[in-house]
Amino acid sequence: xxxxxxxxxxxxxxxxxxxxxxxxxxxxxxxxxxxxxxxxxxxxxxxxxxxxxxxxxxxxxxxxxxxxxxxxxxxxxxxxxxxxxxxxxxxxxxxxxxxxxxxxxxxxxxxxxxxxxxxxxxxxxxxxxxxxxxxxxxxxxxxxxxxxxxxxxxxxxxxxxxxxxxxxxxxxxxxxxxxxxxxxxxxxxxxxxxxxxxxxxxxxxxxxxxxxxxxxxxxxxxxxxxxxxxxxxxxxxxxxxxxxxxxxxxxxxxxxxxxxxxxxxxxxxxxxxxxxxxxxxxxxxxxxxxxxxxxxxxxxxxxxxxxxxxxxxxxxxxxxxxxxxxxxxxxxxxxxxxxxxxxxxxxxxxxxxxxxxxxxxxxxxxxxxxxxxxxxxxxxxxxxxxxxxxxxxxxxxxxxxxxxxxxxxxxxxxxxxxxxxxxxxxxxxxxxxxxxxxxxxxxxxxxxxxxxxxxxxxxxxxxxxxxxxxxxxxxxxxxxxxxxxxxxxxxxxxxxxxxxxxxxxxxxxxxxxxxx
Ligand code: MSP
Numbered sequence: 001x002x003x004x005x006x007x008x009x010x011x012x013x014x015x016x017x018x019x020x021x022x023x024x025x026x027x028x029x030x031x032x033x034x035x036x037x038x039x040x041x042x043x044x045x046x047x048x049x050x051x052x053x054x055x056x057x058x059x060x061x062x063x064x065x066x067x068x069x070x071x072x073x074x075x076x077x078x079x080x081x082x083x084x085x086x087x088x089x090x091x092x093x094x095x096x097x098x099x100x101x102x103x104x105x106x107x108x109x110x111x112x113x114x115x116x117x118x119x120x121x122x123x124x125x126x127x128x129x130x131x132x133x134x135x136x137x138x139x140x141x142x143x144x145x146x147x148x149x150x151x152x153x154x155x156x157x158x159x160x161x162x163x164x165x166x167x168x169x170x171x172x173x174x175x176x177x178x179x180x181x182x183x184x185x186x187x188x189x190x191x192x193x194x195x196x197x198x199x200x201x202x203x204x205x206x207x208x209x210x211x212x213x214x215x216x217x218x219x220x221x222x223x224x225x226x227x228x229x230x231x232x233x234x235x236x237x238x239x240x241x242x243x244x245x246x247x248x249x250x251x252x253x254x255x256x257x258x259x260x261x262x263x264x265x266x267x268x269x270x271x272x273x274x275x276x277x278x279x280x281x282x283x284x285x286x287x288x289x290x291x292x293x294x295x296x297x298x299x300x301x302x303x304x305x306x307x308x309x310x311x312x313x314x315x316x317x318x319x320x321x322x323x324x325x326x327x328x329x330x331x332x333x334x335x336x337x338x339x340x341x342x343x344x345x346x347x348x349x350x351x352x353x354x355x356x357x358x359x360x361x362x363x364x365x366x367x368x369x370x371x372x373x374x375x376x377x378x379x380x381x382x383x384x385x386x387x388x389x390x391x392x393x394x395x396x397x398x399x400x401x402x403x404x405x406x407x408x409x410x411x412x413x414x415x416x417x418x419x420x421x422x423x424x425x426x427x428x429x430x431x432x433x434x435x436x437x438x439x440x441x442x443x444x445x446x447x448x449x450x451x452x453x454x455x456x457x458x459x460x461x462x463x464x465x466x467x468x469x470x471x472x473x474x475x476x477x478x479x480x481x482x483x484x485x486x487x488x489x490x491x492x493x494x495x496x497x498x499x500x501x502x503x504x505x506x507x508x509x510x511x512x513x514x515x516x
Contacts, residue, residue, distance in 0.1 A: 003043040004035050005251040007234050009260060010047040010094065013073035014054040017080045018298060019306040019336060020257070020290050023324050027287060027405075028255045029086045030325055033463035034400050036087075037484035043248050045237045046081060047092035048074040052226035053130050053205075056212040066212045070095055080308060085317055085466060092237040094214075094229055102236035103229050104217040106276050107203075111218045115162050115275045118219075121202060122155040130226055132202055159204040159222060166271040167198045173270065179283060181266065182403070183331040186258070186286045190266040201268060203228045231269045235278065243278065251281040261286050285403065288333040295335065306336055318465040319345050319506060322409070325464050330403045342509055349506040352416050353468075356457075357505055359423055360450045361475055365501040367432045372451045372476070372494040373444035382449050385422050386490050388415060389456055393488050396460055405464065412460045419453045422446075451476060451494050459487050468505060475503040 008028045011021050025046060032044040050070040059069035074093055081088065092099060110116050124133040128149030138144060144151045171194050174180060174187060181187040204222035205213060213223025238248035256265050261284065270280050290306075292298055298305045311320050323344050328334040364372060375382070392415040399408040426446035431439045455476055462469040462484075473480060477497035480487050 001041055001247070003248050004040040005043045005045070005238065005248045006032055006035075007045045007237075007251055007254050009256045010049040010092065010230060010233050011077055012052075012054065013048050013050050013070050013077065014058045016073070017077050017308065019308055019324075020298065021077070022080065022084060022308040022320075023290055023328065024255065024257060024287060025081050025086045025088075026084055026321050026324050027328075027330065029084070029088075030321075030405055030463045031253070031255070031403070032087055033466065037463065039483070039485075042089070043238070044088045045090045045092060045234070046086065046088045047090075047233055047237070048077055048094065049226070049230040049233075050074060050093055050095045051213045051223075051229055053127050053210055053212075056210065057127075059212075067095065083312060083317065084308070084321065090237055092233050094233060098239070099233060099236040100214050102239050103214050103224060103232045105242070106232060106235075106272070107224065107228075108217045109276055110161065110272075113275070116159050116203065117162070118157060118159050120155070121158045123153070124151050125154050126151050130205075134199075156206055156209075158202050158206070159216065159219070160200040161203045161228070161272070162275075163201045163268070163271055164198045166274060167194060169274065170194065170267065170270055173274075173280070180280075181261070181284045181286060183286065186261060186266075186284075186331075190262055193262045194267070198267070201225075201228070227264050227268060228272070231264060231272065234269075234281070235273075250279045253283050253285045254281050255285045255287065258286050258288055285330070287330050288328070290328070290336050291333055293335055293337045295333075311341065315341075315345055316506070318468045319349055322349060322465055325405045326409045327406065329406050345506065346509050348413055350508050352413060352420065353457075354504070354506045356416055356420055356423075356450075356454055357472060357475070357503055359420075360447075360454045361499050361501045361503055363428050364447050364451060364499045367428060367443055368447050370499055370501070372497045372499060373448055374492065374495045375445045375448035375452075376441040377438075377445050379442075379445075381422055381425050382445060385418060385449060385453055388418050389453065389490055393456070393460065397488075400463070408460075409464065412457060415453075415460075416457050419450060419457065422453070423450055448492075448495065451497075451499070452490065452492075455494060456488065456490065459484070471503060471505060475500045 006028055008024050011017065028044065032042045036042050055070060056066055059066040062069060078091060107116070121132065126133055126144070126148035129147065133144065133148065133151060171191065174191055178184065178187065181190060203225045204216055205225060207221055207223055210223055213226065214229050216222045216224060234251055234254060235244040235249065238244045254265060265284055273280055290298065292304060296304070308320060323341050326344060326348070327340065364370060392411050396408040396411045399405070399411070423446070426442065428443055428446045431443035431446065454472065455478055458469045458472040476494060476499050478494060
C-alpha cells in the first residue's frame with residue numbers, strides 16, 4: 001500500500017528554533033494525525049538543513065568544529081519537536097551519510113546526462129544569502145539591499161545546472177496541473193515569475209571558499225550548493241535502489257513556508273527531479289508567516305523572536321498547538337502577540353473547554369457516584385445537541401480535508417459552547433435536589449448527554465490536541481475504538497464508565513503566569 005507521504009521544510013540550524021519553525025511542524029503534524037485517523041498509512045519526514053556558509057560561520061564564531069555545532073543545534077530542534085508531540089516517522093539530517101550518498105548519486109546522474117556544465121562565473125555574491133546577484137538586484141542608488149549583507153565581487157569557475165532548458169516544460173506542467181500548489185494564488189505567482197527567462201543554476205561552491213558541504217562527485221574541489229543539497233532530502237529520506245521507494249514516492253505534500261516557494265520548491269526542485277528522471281511530488285502546500293504585531297518580521301538579528309519553549313512551559317503543549325492552528329488561516333499570514341495568546345487561552349481553553357470538563361466530571365461524581373448513567377428520556381434539548389453534533393462533525397472533517405483547520409476548530413468550539421449551554425438549560429444541580437422520578441430520569445439523561453458530547457468534542461480535537469484528548473478519555477474512563485469514524489458517532493459507549501473528577505486541563509491564566 002502506498003503511504004501518504006508528508007514532508008516539512010528542513011530547518012537551518014544556524015540559530016535556535018522559533019515560533020515559525022514550530023508552527024510548520026505542528027501544522028504538518030495535525031495533517032499527519034488527521035490522515036492517520038482517517039485510515040491512511042502516513043509517512044511523515046522532518047529534519048535539519050546543516051550545510052552551507054551560514055552554518056560554517058556560526059560554528060567558527062563559537063570556535064567549535066562545524067560537525068559539533070550542527071550536532072548540538074540539530075538536537076535542539078529535535079528536542080523541541082519531541083516536546084511539541086510532533087509524530088514524525090523519520091528525521092533526516094543533511095550531514096548523514098544516507099543523504100550525502102543520494103545527493104552525489106543524483107549529481108552524477110545529471111552530470112552524465114549532460115545537464116551540468118562547467119563555466120567561469122564573474123559577478124557579485126552575497127554570503128548571507130549564499131546567492132549570486134545580478135545587476136537588477138541593486139537598489140536604484142546602486143547599493144545592495146540590506147538582506148544581502150556583505151556583497152563581494154568574485155570571479156571563479158563553477159558548475160551550472162541547465163535550468164533554462166526546462167523553463168517551457170515547467171510552465172506547461174504547471175498549466176496542466178492547476179492543483180500542484182495550494183493555495184492556488186501561489187501557483188499564479190510562480191507562473192508570473194516564469195514570465196522572465198530563467199538563468200542556469202550555479203550548483204557548486206569552490207571548497208577554498210566553503211568547506212562545509214557535500215563534495216561534487218565529479219570534481220572534489222567543489223562542494224554542492226546548499227539548496228541543491230537540501231531539496232534532495234525529500235527523496236534521500238525514502239531512497240531505494242537508484243530511485244525513491246514506490247511505497248512512499250511521489251510525496252503527497254511538501255509543506256513549506258511562502259518564502260521558499262519561488263524559486264527553490266516551485267522551480268529548482270521540479271526541474272531537478274524531471275531532469276533526473278524522477279516523478280514530481282503530487283503537491284506543494286504553502287503556508288504563510290507568523291509576524292509580530294504591526295506586520296513586523298521576527299528577526300534573529302534584532303532578537304525579536306518568540307521562543308516556543310517559554311509558552312509551552314507556562315501554558316502546556318496543547319495550548320500552544322491550539323493557538324497556532326486556531327489563529328492561522330493556512331496560506332495567509334498571521335500576527336502573534338502575547339495578549340492574543342492569552343485571550344485564546346482564557347476564553348476557549350480555560351473557560352469553554354476547561355469548564356465543560358470540570359462540570360461533566362464533577363457532576364457525574366456528585367450525582368451519579370462517578371459512573372456515567374444510561375440516558376433515559378430524550379427530549380428536544382438532547383435532540384438539538386445531537387443534531388448540532390452531526391453537523392459539526394461533518395463540517396469539521398470536511399474543513400480539515402481542505403486544510404481549513406482554524407475553521408474546523410471554530411466549529412468544534414461552537415459545539416463545546418453549546419454543551420455548556422445545554423448544561424445550563426438542564427441545570428442538573430436543580431434536578432439533583434428533586435426526588436421526583438421524572439427529574440431523576442432527566443438528571444441521568446443530562447449527565448449521560450454531557451459526558452457523551454464531551455467525548456465527541458475532544459475526539460474531534462485529537463489531531464490538534466492529542467494529549468488533551470487522551471487525558472479526557474482517561475478521566476471519562478473511555479477506551480477509544482480503533483476507527484476514528486466510529487469514535488465520531490453519537491453512542492451510548494460511555495454508559496457504566498467510571499469517571500475521575502478533578503482534572504484541571506488549563507489552569508486559569510492568573511495561576512499559569514504566576515506573579516505577572
Ligand atoms: N533550510 C531551508 C529549507 C530547506 S527545505 C528543502 C529553510 N530553513 S528555515 O529554517 O529558514 O525555515 C524553515 C521553515 O520555517 C520554512 O518553511 C520557513 O518558511 C518556515 N518559517 C520560518 N520563519 C517563519 C515564520 N515566521 N512563520 C512561519 N513559518 C516560517 O528555509
